[in-house]
Amino acid sequence: MSRHVLYLLLGSNIQRPLKQLAIARDLLQKHLGKIIKVSSIFKTAAWGAHDQPNFFNQVIKLQSTRKAITILRIVKNIEVLMGRASGPQWGPRIIDIDLLFYGQTKINSKELILPHPLLESRRFALVPLAEIAPNFRHPITQKSMLYLLNVCPDSLPVKKVKHA
Template sequence: MKTAYLGLGSNLGDRQANLADAVRRLANERVNVTRTSSIWETEPRDVLDQPWFLNQVVEVETDLFPRQLFQHIQRIEREMGRVKRTPKGPRLIDLDILLYGNAVVKSPELEIPHPRMTERRFVLAPLAELAPDLRHPVLKRTIRELLEEVAGQGAKKSD
């Protein structure tokens, strides 16, 4: 079994219910959700004219290979009704593999570690709740250290 960390985000509909539904759908006979972070509210980036996001990170134990896990989360996005219209635009649900053990994967459709995770407080803050001393497999720096570099970005724990 490998430990993986997944990022979840939603800014359409009942955002909190969308996150909870995604966490429920993640769990199956090959994926065990072991821990969930707090939910964080985050201002949009890149495309600013859209609702704020709720974000969360979940830790899973899985025997799926990275590509299989990627297919699993894409299927969940489709089942929940995600339609990819505008890059970085509004979304009912967004699921990303942030880390998968110490794996480094680079292909046209999948990159692990997630290529932009180190730039995003809304990823690093909830990830630091679960694994502050975990080292990024490429940068060799802890999540806590990476979080300190994005301290000024707008993200706060949701009530």
Template sequence: MITEKHAYIGLGSNLGTRLSNLRQSLTLLSQVPAIKIKEVSPVYETEPVGGPAQGYYLNACASLLTTLPPETLMRAMLDVENRIGRIRIERWGPRTIDLDLLVYEDEVINTPLLNLPHPRLCERCFVLIPLADIAPNLTIPGLSINIRKLLSECLSDEDVRYYLPANWFINNSV
């Protein structure tokens, strides 16, 4: 019997119909037989960090249950980005959708395709805030510190504003 693993992802969009892009990405992920959307955070509107001048993002996080190994899950996420129209032109540039695999169980991985936990997770309030909404006691692998504590220590001056409650995505995959 294959056991389901917990994974946490970050979602962001600042091009096109941002909320629709977030919804579509979760819908497409939930259509992968080995992925179930367990919980979604509220949506936050956030200023871009790094890169060229660009519009504000909508950001959220989701917890997943999956039987896919981490790199296969990452490939599925990249496929969803492509299907929604993400074009990679410049680092930290505007995007229709950005899906980041933040944490996968207690895995610590460093490969050309995937770094786990996500290397900038601890310094990005726009990720920590929605992640704390769904998993405040989640301990980051390799750090022995939980999300709530990381958020309390986040020194970023990012503008992160509550945008929509967690019922923005109707989850039919569980």
């Protein structure tokens, strides 16, 4: 079975967010594969809906033998297991896990779009991603994560709160 390198963005802004990120990391490693790198944890104002607590975000690099769609389904199950309820699109989250990249794979289906379609406009995702994979190239644009961060139009401040 071939191993795939994937990058996941974890975010939480309610119910002890740092603890929720740790639980999510443990569950992802248990169900998906070995975590090979983690970014620092960063705090930022909520993106899209500002009348809520700040978010804490972290990117993890993981190796898995699972297919991308299976990874998405496992991620969604982990979110539910951790208590994520459906609510407003950009509302408060006990946990939010986004699959950013699955190697250099490009997918455009009803259920999954890869690379993540909003990545380039989200500083809160690019800062931790550029920290652990500055030279990783976007499969479509072929731009590095560091380059994408430097040209990101998002002006929300992203503050490091806990080193990896």
